[in-house]
Amino acid sequence: MQTFAEGSLHQSIQNLLVPIDSEQKQQFMVTLAPFFGNRLLLQADRLTAYSYDATAEQYRPDAALVVENEDELRRVLEAADKFGIPVIARGSGSNISGGTLPIVGGIVLSLTRLKHIRKIDPENRSATVEPGVVNADLQMALKPYGFFFPPDPASHRIATVGGNVAEGSGGPHCVKYGTTTHYVRSLRVLLADGTPVVCSDKFTRVDWPGLLTGSEGTLAVITEMTVRILPLPSHTGMLLAGFSSVVEAVSAVSGIVRARQIPSTLELLDKATLDTVRPFINAGYPNSEAVLLIEVDGSEASVQQQLEQLVAILKTFHAEPIVVAETPEQADRLMAARRSAYGAAARLASHVWTQDVTVPRPLLADMMSHVLTIARHYALSINTVAHAGDGNLHPLIPFHPDNRDEVDRMRAADHDILQKATELGGSITGEHGIGIDKLHELPLMFSEDELSAMYAVKRAFDPRGLLNPGKAVLPVTAEPSVSAPPQYPPLPGSLEPGSIPELREILRNAEFQHAPLGTDQNRYQGECRISLTHLRNIVDFDPDNMTITVEAGMPFEDFAAFLRDHRLMFPPVPLHSQQTLGALVAEGLPHLTQFGYGPLKNWILGVEVVDGRGCLLRFGRKIMKNVAGLDMPKLFIGSLGQYGIITTIILRLQPEIPTPRVYTLERGALTGTKDQDLVRKLSPLAPGVQGLWMFSGQIVIFLDGRDLATQESQLQTVLQDLNCSYQTHEAAPVIAMTQSFLSGLYHRAYDNNQAIILGCGQAEGVRDPYYLQLDGSLWIAPETNQNLKAFPGSRRLDQSGWHILGPEDPHLAAIAERIKHYFDPAKILTHVP
Ligand SMILES: Cc1cc2nc3c(=O)[nH]c(=O)nc-3n(C[C@H](O)[C@H](O)[C@H](O)COP(=O)(O)OP(=O)(O)OC[C@H]3O[C@@H](n4cnc5c(N)ncnc54)[C@H](O)[C@@H]3O)c2cc1C
Numbered sequence: 001m002q003t004f005a006e007g008s009l010h011q012s013i014q015n016l017l018v019p020i021d022s023e024q025k026q027q028f029m030v031t032l033a034p035f036f037g038n039r040l041l042l043q044a045d046r047l048t049a050y051s052y053d054a055t056a057e058q059y060r061p062d063a064a065l066v067v068e069n070e071d072e073l074r075r076v077l078e079a080a081d082k083f084g085i086p087v088i089a090r091g092s093g094s095n096i097s098g099g100t101l102p103i104v105g106g107i108v109l110s111l112t113r114l115k116h117i118r119k120i121d122p123e124n125r126s127a128t129v130e131p132g133v134v135n136a137d138l139q140m141a142l143k144p145y146g147f148f149f150p151p152d153p154a155s156h157r158i159a160t161v162g163g164n165v166a167e168g169s170g171g172p173h174c175v176k177y178g179t180t181t182h183y184v185r186s187l188r189v190l191l192a193d194g195t196p197v198v199c200s201d202k203f204t205r206v207d208w209p210g211l212l213t214g215s216e217g218t219l220a221v222i223t224e225m226t227v228r229i230l231p232l233p234s235h236t237g238m239l240l241a242g243f244s245s246v247v248e249a250v251s252a253v254s255g256i257v258r259a260r261q262i263p264s265t266l267e268l269l270d271k272a273t274l275d276t277v278r279p280f281i282n283a284g285y286p287n288s289e290a291v292l293l294i295e296v297d298g299s300e301a302s303v304q305q306q307l308e309q310l311v312a313i314l315k316t317f318h319a320e321p322i323v324v325a326e327t328p329e330q331a332d333r334l335m336a337a338r339r340s341a342y343g344a345a346a347r348l349a350s351h352v353w354t355q356d357v358t359v360p361r362p363l364l365a366d367m368m369s370h371v372l373t374i375a376r377h378y379a380l381s382i383n384t385v386a387h388a389g390d391g392n393l394h395p396l397i398p399f400h401p402d403n404r405d406e407v408d409r410m411r412a413a414d415h416d417i418l419q420k421a422t423e424l425g426g427s428i429t430g431e432h433g434i435g436i437d438k439l440h441e442l443p444l445m446f447s448e449d450e451l452s453a454m455y456a457v458k459r460a461f462d463p464r465g466l467l468n469p470g471k472a473v474l475p476v477t478a479e480p481s482v483s484a485p486p487q488y489p490p491l492p493g494s495l496e497p498g499s500i501p502e503l504r505e506i507l508r509n510a511e512f513q514h515a516p517l518g519t520d521q522n523r524y525q526g527e528c529r530i531s532l533t534h535l536r537n538i539v540d541f542d543p544d545n546m547t548i549t550v551e552a553g554m555p556f557e558d559f560a561a562f563l564r565d566h567r568l569m570f571p572p573v574p575l576h577s578q579q580t581l582g583a584l585v586a587e588g589l590p591h592l593t594q595f596g597y598g599p600l601k602n603w604i605l606g607v608e609v610v611d612g613r614g615c616l617l618r619f620g621r622k623i624m625k626n627v628a629g630l631d632m633p634k635l636f637i638g639s640l641g642q643y644g645i646i647t648t649i650i651l652r653l654q655p656e657i658p659t660p661r662v663y664t665l666e667r668g669a670l671t672g673t674k675d676q677d678l679v680r681k682l683s684p685l686a687p688g689v690q691g692l693w694m695f696s697g698q699i700v701i702f703l704d705g706r707d708l709a710t711q712e713s714q715l716q717t718v719l720q721d722l723n724c725s726y727q728t729h730e731a732a733p734v735i736a737m738t739q740s741f742l743s744g745l746y747h748r749a750y751d752n753n754q755a756i757i758l759g760c761g762q763a764e765g766v767r768d769p770y771y772l773q774l775d776g777s778l779w780i781a782p783e784t785n786q787n788l789k790a791f792p793g794s795r796r797l798d799q800s801g802w803h804i805l806g807p808e809d810p811h812l813a814a815i816a817e818r819i820k821h822y823f824d825p826a827k828i829l830t831h832v833p
Helices: 006-018 022-039 044-050 068-081 135-145 159-166 208-212 245-256 270-277 298-317 330-340 341-345 361-376 405-422 439-444 448-461 500-513 557-563 581-587 674-680 708-721 731-751 811-822
Strands: 063-066 087-090 109-110 117-121 128-129 183-192 196-199 223-230 235-243 265-270 288-296 322-324 352-353 383-387 394-401 528-530 540-541 547-551 604-612 618-621 643-652 661-667 690-697 698-703 726-732 756-759 772-774 778-782 794-798 801-803
Touching: 022 063, 044 063, 063 643, 068 087, 068 183, 068 223, 087 223, 117 135, 117 383, 128 135, 135 159, 159 223, 159 811, 183 208, 196 208, 196 811, 235 245, 235 298, 235 330, 245 265, 245 288, 245 298, 245 361, 265 270, 265 643, 270 288, 270 341, 288 298, 288 708, 298 708, 330 341, 341 352, 341 383, 341 394, 361 383, 361 394, 361 405, 383 618, 394 405, 405 439, 405 557, 439 448, 448 618, 448 811, 500 528, 547 731, 557 581, 581 643, 618 643, 661 708, 661 731, 674 690, 674 708, 690 731, 698 708, 698 731, 726 731, 731 756, 731 772, 731 794
Parallel strands: 063 109, 087 109
Antiparallel strands: 117 128, 128 223, 183 196, 183 223, 235 288, 235 322, 265 288, 265 383, 352 394, 383 394, 540 547, 547 643, 604 618, 604 643, 661 698, 661 726, 690 698, 690 772, 756 778, 756 794, 772 778, 794 801
C-alpha cells in the first residue's frame, strides 16, 4: 500500500486548485462572446443546472455552454487553452463520483445536443454515435436491426453514451457481456488545445481508444464514438431465488460460477433493500434475508436448459422460494424492483451515499459481512445491492446532510468499506469512477510509482492540466522508487533473469549504461537479449473466480494445456501457439475467434510490468470490474514492449466447451460478393459463429459449441441460402493447421526476410492475402503487394521486428513520445519505427 511523505498528498491537491487568473478569465469570455452571445451562460442562476451531478455536492462554474456541434467545441477548447481555463465535459451529469463538478471553476460544456446516431452498421457489428446520445435511445434504435449495445447502466434512460465511455460504465449484463471498455472501437476526440484526432482500433503504437475509455474527461473530449454492438439473443428467461441468509445467497453465486454457468444477469438484493423496495413495487418479492435475480439468454432450448440447471444448483444451496418468471411482464416486474433499489433507499433520508466496490467473486460473502459489521459499528443502516456475478457491490447509505455526526459516521464507514475491498484484492470503484469522490483513496490501490505513471499519461495528453482538473488522477510526480545504481558490470549478449527483482536490476543496469535491450526471441537488435524463459510460473489460479495470474514467459501451449486439465479455457485463440503469453499480450494482435469473443484485451484484467527505469508497476486486479484511475493495462497491451517488459498477466477465463466445430468451404465457393453476403448474414445471429477466416484456399467457420444445435442450424441455413457446399470437422485439428500456417508466415518474415504486412479494416488494396479474417479484423499479405505501402493502421513484420506503416497522426505520435520519455528515458526498450 502507498505511503506518502506526510502532507504531500494534500499539498499536491492544493497545487491543483490554483485559482483561475481573473484577467485571463475575462479575456476568455470576451473571446467567446461574439460567437455564442447569450448562449454562453454566465449568470449565477443559469449556471445552477451545471453545478451539480448525482452526488450531493455543488460547485458553480464560471461559464457553461450547451454545445451544438464539434466546431463550437473546438473553438471553446482553443480559447480555454489560450487563457488557461479549465474545461469540464458533461453528458447528463448522472455520475455519482463528482466527475462533472467544476471544482476549480472554468467552463462546463454540455454535450446533450450532440445526439445524432450517425451510422448503424449491422454487417460490421458497429454503431457510430455522437456523445450526447442517451444509452436507452441507442438501444431503441438498434432493436429493429436485431442488435443491442451491451453496457446497460441502471441509469440508461438518462446517461449518455459519451458519459458511459468516459466513465467505463457497467450494468447488470456485464456478468456475461463485459463493460463499456469491451465495446469501444474507435473515438474521435478533441485534445486539450482543440486539435481533432481520430483514435482508431487499427494497429497503432498505443491502444488509444482503450486508454481514453474510463478517463473521465481528463485526457480529451470525445466527439464521436464507434462502438461494437451484438445481436440480440432470441430468448431470455428470468428467475428469482430467496435465501435465509446473505452468506447462503453468495455461496449460491459461487456455486453457479463453479458449475460453469454464465447467466446474463446475476444480481443480489439484501434484506434491508428488499424491505425498502417492497412497499413501492409489488413484484412479489419473498420475505427472505437475501434474493438473487438471475437472467439467462440464448435460443429457446438453451434458455430452458439453463433455467433447469440453475434451479437444480440453487436447490442445493437451499434456495426457497425459487420463482421462474412465466411471462416477460413478470420478468420485467422482478427487474424493475431491482432497478428501483436506489430510488427506494432515497425515501429513507434526504440523501443516499452510493458506494461501488468490487472484490474477487469468491470473496463477495466476506465483503458483504464486512459491510454489515461496518454498518453496526457506525450505527448506520446500509442497504446493499450487488452485481453479484461480477463481485461488484453497491452499499447504499441513507443520510441527512445537516446531521454533522451522521455525515461523519457515513464518511468513516465509506472509507472502511473501500479499505476492506482493497484488502480483499478488490477495487475502490467497479463502475462509477473516481471523480473527486475517491481521489484521495487512490493510494489504497496504487503505489506512488503507479500514481506517478498515471499522472505522466495525463500530462502527456494535457500538459497544462485544463481538462477536468482534480478528477480521476492524483497529481503525483515521484522519482522512481528504485535503488541508486551501484557500479554495474557491462551487460552480456543475453540474459535469462530468474526472478522479477533480477529483471529490475538488469533494466536499471541497462538504463545506467544506455544499453538497448531486446525481448523478442527471433528479431533481436539490442545489445543484450532478455529471455523470460524462467518466469513461467502460475502465480495464482482461482477457478471459482475464473481468473489466472501467470508469468509472461509461460508458453501459450503450456497455459492452454493447464486450463484444459481444469475444464477451463481462454477464449481468444491466438494466431500461433508457439509464443509466450508475454509476447502474445505485447503484440496484442487480433485472434482467430475475435468475431465472437472480441479483442484480446477484453480478456486481460491486469498486467505487471518493469519499465525502462526498473520500476515495477502493477495495474489491474483479478476482478471483473475496475475503473480506478486510468486504464493503464491498455497502455501495455499491444504496444510491443515500448513502455515496459510485461512480467505477469491476469487473465479472465471461461468454462471449457467440449464440442467446438468448424465448417470449411472451398474459397472458390464464395465468388463475387458472396463472402460479404456470408458476413452480412452471419453477423445478426446469436449465438452465431465465433470465428471466420480464410487461408490456403479454404474458408473456415468456427462454432464454439455453446448451444451447438442452434449454431449449426443457423449456419446451415445461411450456407444453403448462399448455395455453398461445406464440410464439417472437429475444431482442434483445423485450428492447429491454421496456426501452423500462420507460424510459417512469421518464420518466413524473420528467417528469410520475406516481410509480411498485417492490417485490419476494409482491405480494399489487399489482393490475394495469405490470410484473412472475413469480419475485417485482420489480413496478412505479402510485402510485395504494392497497394499496401502506405496502408494506415497496419504493421510490417520483418527481420528487424515490427514497423508501424502508413501516416500516423502527428499529435498522437507526440503524445506517444512523451509517454515513452517518461517510462523509458534512456531509450533502452523496444523502439517501434
Ligand atoms: C440512479 C443511478 C443509477 C446508476 N447506475 C449505474 C450503473 O448501473 N452502472 C454504472 O456504471 N453507472 C451508473 N450510474 C452512474 C452514471 O449514470 C454513469 O456513470 C453514466 O455513464 C454517466 O453518464 P452521463 O451522461 O450522465 O455522464 P456525466 O455524468 O455527464 O459525465 C461522467 C464523466 O464523463 C465525462 N464525460 C462525459 N461526456 C464526455 C465526453 N463526451 N468526453 C469526455 N468526457 C466526457 C465527464 O467529464 C465526467 O467525468 C448511475 C447513476 C445514477 C444516478
